[in-house]
Amino acid sequence: MMSVEEPGLLIVGASLAGLTCAQSLRAEGYTKKITLIGAEKHLPYNRPPLSKQVLSGKWNAAQTNIDSAEKFTELELDFLIDDEAIELNVGLQEITTKKHTLKYEELIIATGASVRRLPGTESMNRVHVLRTIDDALGLREALVGIKSAVVVGAGVLGSEVISALSEYGIHATVIDRMDAPQLPLTGGHFASRVNKFFLEHGVVTKYGVEIVSVSEKESGITIDLSDGSKVSGEVAVVAIGCIPNVDWLANSGLDISNGVLCDSNGLAAPHIYAVGDVARWHNPVTGKSLRLENQTSAIEQGLAVGKFIATGQSSAPTHPFFWSEIFGNKILMLGSLDAQIPLTIVHGSPSDNRFVAATIREGITTGIVGWNMPREFRQSRSMMEA
């Protein structure tokens, strides 16, 4: 039995990164107490299906759960749900939550990110965001029976929402301050391809504009734009990115400028680590410290920190990976494409809308994309190891 006095390890944030870290610690032989604290009322769930299977109505909420309740019992965690950390005191090795004060020997920060909202729209019922399961179910309900919607932000999330709207036969208008849709890590190579899908599906596009004001009436939302035009829809969905959840670390002395700055083992300060969307890890290969907001990075960082704490061994840096499904196109992206370099087609053909492509700089492959060609994409991944 573990002694009650032993504070053990504390993980703040009970989602993919925090949970993976707990699994990794146990798999690597960590035997001390692990406490996992999460602000949400739900068991940990996957967010990617929220904008895909859940929004389109194919899945119910329970299908997004990462693990069953029995799996948590196997991990021997003290699992505190519906509690939120509000302060970290590094000197005392202690955190304060809404309900408790907890000591730690090792602390894992896994608080993820929250959506960025449009100022002034926070209390508007017809303006939606999409980060949590409750957001997704609320938005899905709001789409029932409507004919028009405005999507703010033509990034990957906005693009997925637009393709769900189009499945429902809802007419969409998209607004972005950039002059084209943006998919992460793709160096802008597919902006016109995604835009073409929008236009083929009758989406009205408004690029290169700023939002001047948003107003809500009983019938819907109207947005005034910097080019003097107005757009309106029965609902608006705002998908303009996320902000790392670091407010509770404001007085900790940690570097929290755009996420918790960490070394390449995830260490932010002695006995303090950060993983997932909240973390900005240093990558010794690229020399950059970036926040990587995707599932694979959350998993790999959780695994690496668990192993480092349990065994003292470092893990090799990995390449970022993301996927998306937009208007039925399955997109897989590993590494990052270089905006300055033309694509090398490895398999298939862009004109058939099925291909694997890469950018190669001085003999080194910087990134590979699979576009409706998952098998060939997997076979081509080895290019990144060369």
Next chain:
Amino acid sequence: MKIRVDRDACIGAGQCALVAGSIFDQDDDGLVVLLTDTPSDEYVAFARKAATLCPAKAIALEE
């Protein structure tokens, strides 16, 4: 150990086949195909690794 895969969740990333090619394959659409649902003891660790690494959490293990 028994392995279950959820092909509705699978996004064809191929992580599973990369780390445990004797247990997982992909069909022409890239979706996961189980080569065996009861791996022999020496492959159990690989199945665990695949389940952890699967970015879509489409692999479940029953011990």
